Amino acid sequence: MQQLTLIRPDDWHLHLRDGALLNSTVPASARVFNRAVIMPNLVPPVTTVAMALDYRQRIMSALPPSMSFEPMMALYLTAETSAAEVAKAASDPHIIGFKLYPSGATTNSAAGVKSVEALAPVLEAMQEHQVPLLVHGEVTDGDIDIFDREKVFIDRHLVPITTQFPALSLVLEHITTGDAVDFVSQANDKVAATITPQHLLMNRNDLLVGGVRPHNYCLPILKRREHQQRLQQAALSGSPKFFLGTDSAPHVKANKETSCGCAGCYSAPAAIELYAEFFSQHDALDKLENFASRFGAEFYGLPLNQQRLTLTRSEWAVPQSLETADGSIVPYYAGQSLQWQLAELG
DSSP states (O other): OOEEEEEOOOEEEEOOOSGGGHHHHHHHHHTTOSEEEEOOOOSSOOOSHHHHHHHHHHHHHTSOTTOOOEEEEEEEOOTTOOHHHHHHHHTOTTEEEEEEOBTTSSTTOTTSBSOSGGGHHHHHHHHHHTOOEEEOOOOOOTTSOGGGHHHHHIIIIIHHHHHHOTTOOEEEOSOOSHHHHHHHHHSOTTEEEEEOHHHHHOOTHHHHTTSOOGGGOOSSOOOOHHHHHHHHHHHHTTOTTEEEOOOBOOOOHHHHSSTTOOOOBOOGGGHHHHHHHHHHHTTOGGGHHIIIIIHHHHHTTOOOOSOEEEEEEEEEEOOSOEEETTEEEOOTTTTOEEEEEEEEEO
8 A cells, every 4th residue: 555545633632832832833733633632731721711712712823824723622620620610611612621630640730630539519510511521540649650550540530430420421541551441441432542652652661771762751651562562452443432642742852851851742743644654563554544533523523524634655754853932842753764654635
């Protein structure tokens, strides 16, 4: 196969940041994706519909006139989130759901939730108004090993949530373990998961063997190979519960290559090509369209995109670095070769 055409995909988990950096991050995603779920972990966090709509306008202002792109805004769930704000979010077509960050779990998550159990009233309102819950599924207890935090979160919090609120739509984002695959597979049809390119293409050896590679560092952290293989099996399974979410998260080089580097892989400049690389490696390019373009839209009850995207088999190398208004950014897979390249969007 030398050419592959698929329905234009969507990114169901994306960080664009804010300010002048939007002039780089928005076009990078809009070149491929029609819709994207925009993460709210700014400073200050995007906690209300009004703040989300203001942020959305800033994103749209950074979109080149020749491109089309629909930001779908997630609100930052806090202990102060009210049922009234949930109702307001439910009535706005630009709001897709609420994001649950455990406090301290990842970049700019200090305002996150400290007690999941205390969220019962707002989760009840979300279930009633059919507003999805998007979850960063890790505990942050200091005594829990970083490689076990996803499993502990599932056992401690997600199993009770899905039991207590069976009609609540829930997306466990950027899953990293076989435990997450099992949880999502065995849960009801209201539960799904996104999978990133880095967790499909790499495991913790790619982060730590031969030296620390800070541009492969993300949260949840890369896990051991057997967990990577379980994620690969899930993505290749054809189950509609698993779909594309890049978790593309830009940080300037200076904030990655430092004594305490930031977590995040900036995959947007090569996102669909990275997924094509994975599916091609497993002789499963016929599975890419459902994973990238169908399953997420169907889970959220949205129409499939009308545009189509064409990839050609043409080897190219991801740039070593990208210049932005905030400084130099090293993209995920920098300097490495990919076998598929975007040829046409139309």
